[in-house]
Amino acid sequence: MGSKHMQIGEVAARTELSLRTIRHYEETGLVIPSARSRGGFRLYTEADVARLMVIRRMKPLGFTLDQMRDLLAATDRLDTGEELSDEERDRALEQVRGFEQLAAERVADLREQLARAEEFAATLRDRLAPVWRP
Structure with missing residues (x-):
């Protein structure tokens, strides 16, 4: 060991x-x-x-355990080094592409949520500024 x-x-x-x-x-x-x-x-x-x-990177994007399992199975098939038929390889690649697209969409959603949260925090700071002067 x-x-x-x-x-x-x-x-x-x-x-x-x-x-x-x-x-x-x-x-x-x-x-x-x-x-x-x-x-x-x-x-x-x-x-x-x-x-x-x-798995850790998928979790904050809201992927389920089953989705994680499906992606890992597809990447395992591509990474095994075994000969895959063209159909098997294409199917696995299509699965990975689907997850990549879904991840990109979820990242965009999170960016939008973050922008809204930052706007909210800025609004609160602006409201406090005239009231609280150290």
Whole structure:
């Protein structure tokens, strides 16, 4: 067991996810530790960390666990190195493109919400300015 495996605490620190969240993603089948130590501790690789980062980035965009699972399955098919038929490859690529488009739409929605929130905060500052002069 060299430096290529990490225990869950290191993975949590690197991904900024809680131990509980990582375990939950394991229970739901999104990320399965690549190995176990002799003592039964979960061991993760860089690929596992990368997978967790995909999930972490999808979460604030409102993707469901099923959507996360679907995207990961499509990227797994593309990344396995196995020969895919043109149809299988095209189907997986189309799924990934669909998720990219949906993510872009959700990012645009979040930017709009942020702009409205900033306008609101500025309005409050403007209303306080004449009243509160230090």
